[in-house]
Amino acid sequence: MAAGIDDMSIYIPKLYVDTEDFAEARDVDIDKMRKGLGIYQMAIVDNNQDPACLAANAAYKIMKRNDIQPKDVGRLYISTESSFDESKAMNAYVVGMLEQVYGPDTFEHCGGVETKFACVSGSYALYDNLNWIRAGEADSQYALVVVSDIAKYDLGSSGEMTQGAGAVAMLLNDEPRLLTFDRKVTATSISDEYDFYRPFGKDTPIVHGQYSNLLYLMQVRKALELYKTKVISTGLIKPSPDESILDYIDYLNMHLPYSAMGRKALAYLLRHEWRNLPRWGPMIEKIGMAEPIAKTPGTIETILANPDFIKDDSKFNRLLMETDEFNDMYEEKLSSSLIASKMIGNLYTASLYLGFRSSLEYEHKKGIDLAGKRIGFGSYGSGSSAMVFSGVITEEYLDIVSHMELESDIANRRRLTLEEYEMLHRGLMPADESLLSGKDEFILTDVDKSNSERRYAFNS
16 A cells, blocks of 8 residues: 655744854854854744644644645644653643634544654654554544654854754545655664753753764664665665666655754765765765775764865865865755755754755755656664655645645744844743744743643634
């Protein structure tokens, strides 16, 4: 049975910090943010918003647009690493909000959980619900998977310049109008790591940046190796000895903690894919230096303990990314997926799917016929796990993609002053105040000081 994404929607908060203001306030080179990291604006939540609000707004948007009633939704999953409740799942909060619009108990039949595994949990939720559909359990109902996060870092930390917030809702069924996922080829890689984590009671993570970036690349590469084995064994893709598996992926979507990380990930994967192919010799000649090889390869610790290798390897990567061969691959397969991230920032679980949404819109605007194109996904979550999977754009995709308009989705945003941003970040605004009213959307109205119960309303 086929299963895939029928439609998708995004919800982005109406406040943002511009990197021009941030760079000046933090005495950071703006080129480092815009050219180095690929960050121009960072979406910031208002005082009357939390991850459940973002998720509910994205879910309501997609249901309203498709005229879907609660009885049509069999499962509602919320994936997040910004959870505020260590017991009650966030999908229960979202159900409560949606029932304010659709009526009491209208979702009581709807199963679901909150999933957590840093930024990869949305992909696990997607996979779980696709298999629910494939097994025939859906019985003509939709599964609704919502990825929602607030990427927040300590003031003055290196991670502060990679913040963002938002949610993506994906409507899944057995007759998808947008994308059908490939069966029996999803690959995973997992290990117990401390590259990025958030202890109980802390609202910002502990981050080991260089370690986490390297672990991301290594885990995705491991998952890609297993994906290759699966697609070849199933006959889905049959590369010749002088071809890479990436030659058969029309568009690649990567996890984007910041947009430039997608470009780095592509370079890393191409190196490992091309290294044993005939094309690698001419590439080395163009690059002008031999590829650095670690003396004791295989572990992150040995690589990080060798600063000379890291320096040489970074130089090699830069030279690789200057070649026509790399830039052709980048422009054809990846660049459109980075556009939204530059204007919104890091969405943790939602960043991969915001990139997919961005790729669809901007490739369509180039006049490209996307029907039949294979999309590859490289998902990563710290702690750590990676998933690599793929799907094919359907013939009916125009029904969905022709209505995508990112500029409309982020229109009428308010540019924060740094003073306003820091007030929100520190939680100094009174609980009953906000910068914006949240017109025609779900908002957080109160958090009971005695028992931390949260109350929400649809502000019509």
